[in-house]
Amino acid sequence: MRQVKAIIGLGNPGKDYEATRHNAGAWLVHAVARAAGSELRPDKKFLGQHARVHLDGHEVHLLEPGTFMNRSGGAVAALTQFFKIAPDELLVVHDELDLPAGTARYKQGGGHGGHNGLRDIIRALGNDKSFHRLRIGIGHPGEARQVTNYVLGRPGKAERAAIEAAIDESLATLPLAVAGDWAKAMSQLHSFKP
Numbered sequence: 001m002r003q004v005k006a007i008i009g010l011g012n013p014g015k016d017y018e019a020t021r022h023n024a025g026a027w028l029v030h031a032v033a034r035a036a037g038s039e040l041r042p043d044k045k046f047l048g049q050h051a052r053v054h055l056d057g058h059e060v061h062l063l064e065p066g067t068f069m070n071r072s073g074g075a076v077a078a079l080t081q082f083f084k085i086a087p088d089e090l091l092v093v094h095d096e097l098d099l100p101a102g103t104a105r106y107k108q109g110g111g112h113g114g115h116n117g118l119r120d121i122i123r124a125l126g127n128d129k130s131f132h133r134l135r136i137g138i139g140h141p142g143e144a145r146q147v148t149n150y151v152l153g154r155p156g157k158a159e160r161a162a163i164e165a166a167i168d169e170s171l172a173t174l175p176l177a178v179a180g181d182w183a184k185a186m187s188q189l190h191s192f193k194p
Contacts, residue, residue, distance in 0.1 A: 073124025
């Protein structure tokens, strides 16, 4: 199996958004950096914040696009072109309405499911959908018309704790995913009960 060479954490830039549900992907990528004793730093050539870390002996690029969610593709394309990273060597981490808070799931390939960040990345990668995803559950407000306000809102204390628990469990499985052992990574993460 191909190893993961870059982990992309999606979110919106700026203080107003950093604690919102839509930034769950960015939360994870910052947690990876902290766990590796590093931090993401602004890098203009990748249109966002970047770090290079080692996970269980594998060098991995971390990226949080500095653009708004619906423009995430530019940063991903810049990173993949510069380091010659293939789409199937990417792990894109994003918030997921269809999973309850406290749940996280790996997935390979597929469409964008209405997620504007994924939509823009697929477009920027020349319609290649083979990249891996790590879906961080944030729950659903119940009605489609409430989705925008919901994803741009802040989770309550218990909900935030559930999301953090799913992020922690994801971190524990990342070395398997990075090494390309997807079956084991999925088995471990998908059996997690918050």
